[in-house]
Amino acid sequence: MELDYQRFRDSFSKAGLNLWRLAPLLIGTALLIALITTAISKEAYSTIFTNNLFLDSFIGAFIGSVSVGNPLFSYIIGGEMVDNGIGLIAVTAFIIAWSTVGIIQFPAESMILGKRFALIRNILGFAFAIISAIFIVIIINILGVLV
Amino acid sequence: MKKNRSIYFMLIVILIYVVLFFINKNLIINSLKFFMSLIIKIVPLFLLILVLMALLNYFMHRERIERLFVSRKGIRRWAIIVIAGILSSGPVFMWFPLLRNLRKKGVEYGYLACFMYGRSALKIPLLPMFIAYFDIAYIVVMMTVMIIMAVVQGLIINILFRKFTE
Known part of the structure; x- marks a missing residue:
């Protein structure tokens, strides 16, 4: 297969431009994470997340659904959430819902692909974020026991 | 348009830092220390992300x-x-x-x-x-x-x- 140098260069500059555009968002998000992590004590999170399998995954999925941005941010925020003692189930639901449910893109999705499709897809996405999070944590626990 | 919104978001967060600095200096100093450790952790990864994104764009x-x-x-x-x-x-x-x-x-x-x-x-x-x-x-x-x-x-x-x- 022959390498198309022009297209290769274009691919790099497109990727570079995408990352460059993300830079202010990344700096802003990192500053916010730093502020929230420093200002809010780890104990305060336990008032929101109660280690209830369904409630925690629901809250995690809800926050993920209304959050906007590149999934990259969900990994950073999710990682910091785990470091702050928030349960893996809530973080997992949060990360999955962040990328599978699109409240902000809903108008465009429903206009281009149909309202019924967009609605069903997003509702299923939300439900699947909760179900997947529960499955994932159960599997991780089983693997942990086996290891 | 998208780029401007991102910059506004960053500027608003910086403004929050500036305001809070006058209210609670220690909080902001500790937050900035945390921010620096976070940036040091994630920025080097961006080089790898750039290469992978470019390869996917190409293929x-x-x-x-x-x-x-x-x-x-x-x-x-x-x-x-x-x-x-x-x-x-x-x-x-x-x-x-x-x-x-x-x-x-x-x-x-x-x-x-x-x-x-x-x-x-x-x-x-x-x-x-x-x-x-x-x-x-x-x-x-x-x-x-x-x-x-x-x-x-x-x-x-x-x-x-x-x-x-x-």
Whole structure:
């Protein structure tokens, strides 16, 4: 297969431009994470997340659904959430819902692909974020026991 | 427009820092220390992310994805669509026009949903960042469950839409 140098260069500059555009968002998000992590004590999170399998995954999925941005941010925020003692189930639901449910893109999705499709897809996405999070944590626990 | 909004967001957060500095100096100093440790952790990963994004941009263009949607039948078709979703890059709304074209060509809604879910299941260029924060075992389990869910969601949507059109 022959390498198309022009297209290769274009691919790099497109990727570079995408990352460059993300830079202010990344700096802003990192500053916010730093502020929230420093200002809010780890104990305060336990008032929101109660280690209830369904409630925690629901809250995690809800926050993920209304959050906007590149999934990259969900990994950073999710990682910091785990470091702050928030349960893996809530973080997992949060990360999955962040990328599978699109409240902000809903108008465009429903206009281009149909309202019924967009609605069903997003509702299923939300439900699947909760179900997947529960499955994932159960599997991780089983693997942990086996290891 | 998009770029400006990002800058405004960053400026608002900086403004919050400036205001809080006069209220609680220690909080801001500790936050900035935390911010620096966070930046040192994530910035080097961006070089790797850039290379992976560029490679995907080069190899997985729209025409190739469109061909993959109609090239196989049965389980192979689902598998190829999930993989196409995983390998596709850029924001999801960028793919809406292509998905609409596929729909007009008779591709069922479930396959479109499967592609969109597959996109979310695994972002290869972002893997270095994911690995920096989570265990490999957790990531592998999460990706596997999400790939299965992509197909399950596609199947459910196909069944629902077939019932709607009956």
